[in-house]
Amino acid sequence: MSAEDRPREILRIRAHDTNSIPAAGLAIERLAGSVGLPSLDASRFRFAIEELCADRIANGFATSQAPEVDLRLELHPGEITVLVDDTGTPLDPSAAGAGARGIIAQVLEHGFVDELHASFRGREGNRCIATKFLRGARANQLEEAAASAPASDVSETREQHAPNPTTADIQYRQMRPEDAFEVARCFYRTYGLSGPAADEVVYHPERCAERVRAGLHVATIALAGDRVVGHTAFERESLDDSVAVGGYLVVDPEFRGHGIAERLTEIRFQHGREMELRGLLAMAVTAHTASQKTSLANGGHETGVLLAAQEARIVMRGIASPRRHERHSMVVFYFPWAEAARESYAPELHREIIGKIYGNCGLARTLSKPAQRYRLDALPEHSTLEVSILRGAHHARIRVKVFGRNFLPAVLHLVADLHHHHVSVIRLELPLSDPLTATFGGAAEELGFSFAAVFPSMAPGGGDLLCLQSLDRIELHPEDTHVASDFGQGLFKSVLESSERVRNSRSARTIDGAERALKAAAD
Numbered sequence: 001m002s003a004e005d006r007p008r009e010i011l012r013i014r015a016h017d018t019n020s021i022p023a024a025g026l027a028i029e030r031l032a033g034s035v036g037l038p039s040l041d042a043s044r045f046r047f048a049i050e051e052l053c054a055d056r057i058a059n060g061f062a063t064s065q066a067p068e069v070d071l072r073l074e075l076h077p078g079e080i081t082v083l084v085d086d087t088g089t090p091l092d093p094s095a096a097g098a099g100a101r102g103i104i105a106q107v108l109e110h111g112f113v114d115e116l117h118a119s120f121r122g123r124e125g126n127r128c129i130a131t132k133f134l135r136g137a138r139a140n141q142l143e144e145a146a147a148s149a150p151a152s153d154v155s156e157t158r159e160q161h162a163p164n165p166t167t168a169d170i171q172y173r174q175m176r177p178e179d180a181f182e183v184a185r186c187f188y189r190t191y192g193l194s195g196p197a198a199d200e201v202v203y204h205p206e207r208c209a210e211r212v213r214a215g216l217h218v219a220t221i222a223l224a225g226d227r228v229v230g231h232t233a234f235e236r237e238s239l240d241d242s243v244a245v246g247g248y249l250v251v252d253p254e255f256r257g258h259g260i261a262e263r264l265t266e267i268r269f270q271h272g273r274e275m276e277l278r279g280l281l282a283m284a285v286t287a288h289t290a291s292q293k294t295s296l297a298n299g300g301h302e303t304g305v306l307l308a309a310q311e312a313r314i315v316m317r318g319i320a321s322p323r324r325h326e327r328h329s330m331v332v333f334y335f336p337w338a339e340a341a342r343e344s345y346a347p348e349l350h351r352e353i354i355g356k357i358y359g360n361c362g363l364a365r366t367l368s369k370p371a372q373r374y375r376l377d378a379l380p381e382h383s384t385l386e387v388s389i390l391r392g393a394h395h396a397r398i399r400v401k402v403f404g405r406n407f408l409p410a411v412l413h414l415v416a417d418l419h420h421h422h423v424s425v426i427r428l429e430l431p432l433s434d435p436l437t438a439t440f441g442g443a444a445e446e447l448g449f450s451f452a453a454v455f456p457s458m459a460p461g462g463g464d465l466l467c468l469q470s471l472d473r474i475e476l477h478p479e480d481t482h483v484a485s486d487f488g489q490g491l492f493k494s495v496l497e498s499s500e501r502v503r504n505s506r507s508a509r510t511i512d513g514a515e516r517a518l519k520a521a522a523d
Helices: 018-034 041-057 093-098 105-111 137-148 177-191 205-215 260-274 290-297 347-362 408-420 436-447 486-503 509-523
Strands: 007-017 071-078 079-085 115-120 126-133 169-176 215-225 227-235 241-252 278-285 301-310 328-336 341-344 365-367 384-390 395-402 425-431 452-456 466-470
Touching: 007 018, 018 041, 018 071, 018 126, 018 328, 041 071, 093 328, 105 215, 105 260, 126 260, 169 260, 169 408, 177 205, 177 215, 205 215, 205 241, 215 241, 215 260, 215 365, 227 260, 241 260, 278 301, 301 425, 301 466, 301 486, 328 452, 328 486, 341 452, 341 486, 347 365, 347 436, 347 452, 347 486, 384 408, 395 408, 408 425, 408 436, 408 509, 436 466, 436 486, 452 486
Parallel strands: 241 278, 341 365, 395 425
Antiparallel strands: 007 071, 071 079, 079 126, 115 126, 115 384, 169 215, 215 227, 227 241, 278 328, 301 328, 301 452, 384 395, 425 466, 452 466
C-alpha cells in the first residue's frame, strides 16, 4: 500500500462543551463536501456526528470530570470516517441508540451514516467510528439505470444481447482499480441493485476502486472482450489480517454454463495461498447448492449456518428461490491453509457440535474446560463490546473483547434496542480462546442467541470465534434451504434445533433466565 492509499487525517478537534459542537460539525460538513460527499449527505453526516458528540459531552462524564471529546476526520479508501474518542464513563453501546434522536435510529432509518462502530476500550477509553461512503458520478449512473428499468424486474435489463462465447473466449486476470465500474455493471446485470452485501462495496465503484488499490479488496475478474462477465474476491479490513473473507462471486447471466464460477474460485484460492494467508472464510448461498459444491470441491469445510443472513431484497436472475422476498440462510465455509494448534473453551451446550466442526475441518483443537470456576467479583465492572451496524442489511455484530460483571444486562439491553430499531439479525461473537466463553456462552440462549457457526482464526491474535445469532420477527423456511453435503445437513439441523430452543423458551431475553443459565453453566 502506497502512502497516498493509507488513511489520511484531514481534521482534528478537541471539544470541551456542547457549544463548540456546531462549529466542529460545520467543519466536518464542509470538508466532507470537499472530498466528494453530496451536500445533503454531508449535512446529514454532520447531524449524526453532532448528536453523538453532544450526547457524550452531556451524559458521558461524571459531575467531577471536565468533559473532553476528541474528533478526527479521516479519509480512507472510498470513504470518509469520523472517530470520536473520550475518556468518560465506559460507553454502553446500546445507550447510543436510546430515544427517537439516538444515533442508531438515524443510522438505520435515515441513512445518515453507512456504518457505525462503538466500543469501550478499557484504559484507552471509548471510541465511536462513523463512516460514510464516497460516491461519484459512476455510482449515480447505476441508480439512474435502475430508475429507468422496467418496474416488473429490474434485473432483466440488458444493454445488448451477448453473443454465445466459447469457454476459450473467456479471459481471467486480477482486478484493477479502473475495472470497478464494469464490475458494478456485472452485478447489476445479475441482481439489479439488490446484490448481497454488494451495496457496501461493489455498488460504490469509487470506493471499490480505492479498496482494490489499497490491497483490501483482492479480486479476480472474467472478461469476454472488454465486458466483465464474472468476479470473485476476498476482503480484509487490514493488511495484517491472516484470514480473509471470500465472496462477491458473480457470473453474468448471459455467460453461465462456461465454468466461470469454478475457474474464478480456483484462481482465488491459488492467489490466497500465494499470499500466505492462514485460511479463508466464505459464505455460500442456500437458494441453490452450486456455490456450496464448488467450495467443497476446493477443500472447504462447513463451520456453520447463518440463518436469514441474505437480505430479503435479493433477486438473482435465473436461479432465484420461489420465495423471492424471504431472507435466506448462508452456509459458512472455512478453507484451512496454514493452521496452528490451540485450545478452545466451548460452552457445554454447544460443545458437541463445535467438536464435530473441528473434526470435519481437520483443525488441531483441544476442547478444554476452565481450570477454575469463574468469580463474578473478580471481573472488571464493564464488558468491552465492539458493536458494528450495517444499515443496508439491517444487520449488527457484537464482538466481545472482555467479559465484565455487566455482560448479561449490557447485551440484553443492546439486543432489545437494536431490534427496536429494525435490526433484524444480530450476531454475537465470543472468543473461544477465553475460558470465560465456556461460562458466559452457556447463558447466551437465554439472552436470545442460538448457535450459528465457528469462525476459525478470526479473533485478534488468531483465536477462533463462536458466532451466535438473534433473529427478530423473521419467519424461517427450512424447506427452502438447500444444503449440499451430509455433514452440512446435520449442521443445519443442529442450528435449527438451537434456534427452536430460543423461540420456545419462556425465559429467553429475560435477565432472570440469563442469570439462572449463567449459574448453571458455571456449576
